[in-house]
Amino acid sequence: MNRILYADDCLKVLNDEKALPDASIDLIYLDPPFNSNSKYNLPFKGKDKTHKPVEAFVDIWKWSDEDAETLDDMSRDPRTRSLASIVQFAQGIEQMSGRRKASSLASYLLNMALRLRAMRRVLKPTSSIYLHCDPTASHYLKLLMDSIFGPNNFLNEIVWYYRGAGVPRNTRAKRHDTILWYARHKGSHYFNPDPIRRPYAQATQERFKHYIGNVRPTGDYGQQQLNPIGKHPDDVLDYIQPIAPSAKERLGYPTQKPLILLDGLVQSSTNSGDTVLDPFCGCGTTVHAAEALGRKWIGIDISKFSAGLIRDRILHNFKYLNADDVDLRGTPETVAEARALARQDPFEFEKWVCGYIGAEGMFREPGEKGADGGVDGVLKFFPVREGKKVKPEYAIVQVKGGNVTPDAVKALHETVRRYEATAGVMVCFANQLGTVENQRVKATFSDAWGSYPVIQGYSIEALLDDAQSLDLPLYGYKRRGAMLNL
Numbered sequence: 001m002n003r004i005l006y007a008d009d010c011l012k013v014l015n016d017e018k019a020l021p022d023a024s025i026d027l028i029y030l031d032p033p034f035n036s037n038s039k040y041n042l043p044f045k046g047k048d049k050t051h052k053p054v055e056a057f058v059d060i061w062k063w064s065d066e067d068a069e070t071l072d073d074m075s076r077d078p079r080t081r082s083l084a085s086i087v088q089f090a091q092g093i094e095q096m097s098g099r100r101k102a103s104s105l106a107s108y109l110l111n112m113a114l115r116l117r118a119m120r121r122v123l124k125p126t127s128s129i130y131l132h133c134d135p136t137a138s139h140y141l142k143l144l145m146d147s148i149f150g151p152n153n154f155l156n157e158i159v160w161y162y163r164g165a166g167v168p169r170n171t172r173a174k175r176h177d178t179i180l181w182y183a184r185h186k187g188s189h190y191f192n193p194d195p196i197r198r199p200y201a202q203a204t205q206e207r208f209k210h211y212i213g214n215v216r217p218t219g220d221y222g223q224q225q226l227n228p229i230g231k232h233p234d235d236v237l238d239y240i241q242p243i244a245p246s247a248k249e250r251l252g253y254p255t256q257k258p259l260i261l262l263d264g265l266v267q268s269s270t271n272s273g274d275t276v277l278d279p280f281c282g283c284g285t286t287v288h289a290a291e292a293l294g295r296k297w298i299g300i301d302i303s304k305f306s307a308g309l310i311r312d313r314i315l316h317n318f319k320y321l322n323a324d325d326v327d328l329r330g331t332p333e334t335v336a337e338a339r340a341l342a343r344q345d346p347f348e349f350e351k352w353v354c355g356y357i358g359a360e361g362m363f364r365e366p367g368e369k370g371a372d373g374g375v376d377g378v379l380k381f382f383p384v385r386e387g388k389k390v391k392p393e394y395a396i397v398q399v400k401g402g403n404v405t406p407d408a409v410k411a412l413h414e415t416v417r418r419y420e421a422t423a424g425v426m427v428c429f430a431n432q433l434g435t436v437e438n439q440r441v442k443a444t445f446s447d448a449w450g451s452y453p454v455i456q457g458y459s460i461e462a463l464l465d466d467a468q469s470l471d472l473p474l475y476g477y478k479r480r481g482a483m484l485n486l
C-alpha cells in the first residue's frame with residue numbers, strides 16, 4: 001500500500017515494527033506542536049458571535065506522574081540517559097526562572113524525545129529528517145536531535161522567513177520558523193539541489209551572461225561557475241509566504257503549511273518512488289506534496305478528524321485515485337468499531353464523523369457538557385441560485401453516538417435558525433434515523449437543481465459503506481463540497 005493514514009499517536013505507530021519496519025523511510029518531515037501554550041481552533045464563520053470556536057488540537061503541556069516515571073526509566077537506560085539529562089536540564093531552567101507552571105517545557109521535551117527517538121529506527125541510511133519548529137523551543141529540540149541523531153549528522157538549520165501583519169510594540173516582529181535538518185548518516189544522505197534551484201538575480205545574470213550554460217575554464221572570477229539551471233539553494237527560504245486567507249489550498253486547518261514549502265523539501269531529499277513519512281501530519285500538506293511528486297507516503301495524526309480530511313484532500317486533488325487507494329487505519333471500519341469508539345471516546349467519535357463527511361468548524365471541548373442543540377461540525381455546500389454568484393452556505397452537523405431523542409432533533413432545527421445556517425444534519429446509527437424522520441420539520445430549501453429537506457438524517461452505516469451521500473447541492477463530489485473553495 002503506497003498511501004496510508006493513521007489516526008493515532010505517532011509514538012504507537014512508530015513503535016510498531018509491522019507498520020513501520022526498520023530502515024523503511026526515505027524522508028521524515030515533522031511539524032509537531034511547538035509548545036506554544038495555545039489551543040488551535042477550527043474557524044467557523046457563523047453569524048452568531050456568541051459561538052465558541054472549538055479546537056483542532058491542544059498545544060499545552062503539563063508534567064504528569066507518567067512523565068516522571070518515563071523520565072526515571074530513561075535516566076536508568078544508558079541509551080537514553082543523555083536525553084533524560086536534557087529534559088532535567090529544561091526542568092532546572094524552568095525552576096530557576098521561577099515559572100509558576102513549571103515543567104510544561106520539560107513535559108513537551110520528554111514527549112518529543114520519545115517520538116524523535118522512535119523515528120530514528122525507521123529511517124534508511126540515505127534518509128533525511130526535517131523538524132519544523134520555531135524559536136519557542138528550537139534550541140532545546142536541537143539538543144534532542146543532536147543527542148538522537150548525533151551532532152555529526154546535523155546538515156543545516158533552514159530558516160523560513162515569511163511576511164506577515166502585526167507590529168509588536170516592544171520587540172521586532174517575529175517572522176520566521178526554523179527547520180532543523182539532519183541526515184541519518186551524513187555523507188550517505190540523498191540530496192539533489194537541482195529541482196530547487198532558483199533563477200539568478202538579474203544583475204548576476206548580466207555579469208556572468210557569457211558563462212551561463214557554458215562550462216567555464218578557470219578565469220577571472222576564480223573557480224566560481226554559474227549553473228545554467230539556477231542558483232544553489234541556501235538555508236533561507238524567503239520566497240514562500242504563509243497561506244493567504246483566500247488561497248485555493250487553504251483548508252481552514254490551523255497551522256497548515258504551504259505546499260510549496262513541502263514540495264521543495266520532498267523534491268530535494270527523495271527520488272520518485274521513495275517513501276515519505278509525516279508523523280504529525282495535520283491536514284496533510286506533506287502527503288499532498290508527496291503524492292504530487294510520485295512518492296509513496298504515510299501520514300499519522302492523533303486526531304481522528306485529520307484522517308478523513310486528508311483523504312478528501314487527496315481524492316479531490318488527484319482524480320486518478322479511488323477512495324480505496326488511501327488506506328485509513330485507526331479509524332472505525334465496521335459498525336461495531338464505530339459503536340465502540342462512540343462509547344469510549346465520544347469526542348473523538350464526533351471528530352471522526354466530521355472529518356469523514358468533510359465537515360469543518362466547531363467541536364465541543366472535551367469534557368464540556370454536550371448540550372443538545374450544540375454544533376459538532378459545519379458542512380459547506382454550494383446551492384446554485386439563479387442570477388446569483390455561487391457561494392457557500394452551511395449545514396450544521398450534530399453527531400449522536402447513542403439515542404436520538406425528539407428534543408435533540410428540535411434543538412438541531414433551533415440551532416440551524418440561530419446560526420442562520422441553511423440546513424441541519426443529524427448523524428447517528430441507522431436504528432435512530434426513525435426519530436429524525438418523525439420529528440423533523442417538513443421545511444425544505446431549494447436551488448436551481450431541486451429542493452432539499454432542511455433537517456436530514458445520515459447514518460453511520462451509510463457513511464461506512466460510502467453508500468449514500470447527503471442531500472445537499474454540490475456537496476456531492478463524494479463528500480468533497482468542503483474542498484471546493486469556490
Ligand SMILES: C[S@@+](CC[C@H](N)C(=O)[O-])C[C@H]1O[C@@H](n2cnc3c(N)ncnc32)[C@H](O)[C@@H]1O
Pocket residue numbers: 008009010011031032033056057253254255256257258279280281282283284285286300301302303306
Ligand atoms: C502543527 S500541526 C501540523 C500541521 C501540518 N504540517 C499541516 O500542514 O497541516 C501538528 C499536528 O500534530 C498533531 N499531533 C499532536 N500530537 C500528536 C501525536 N502524539 N501523534 C500524532 N499527531 C499528533 C495535531 O493533531 C496536529 O494536527
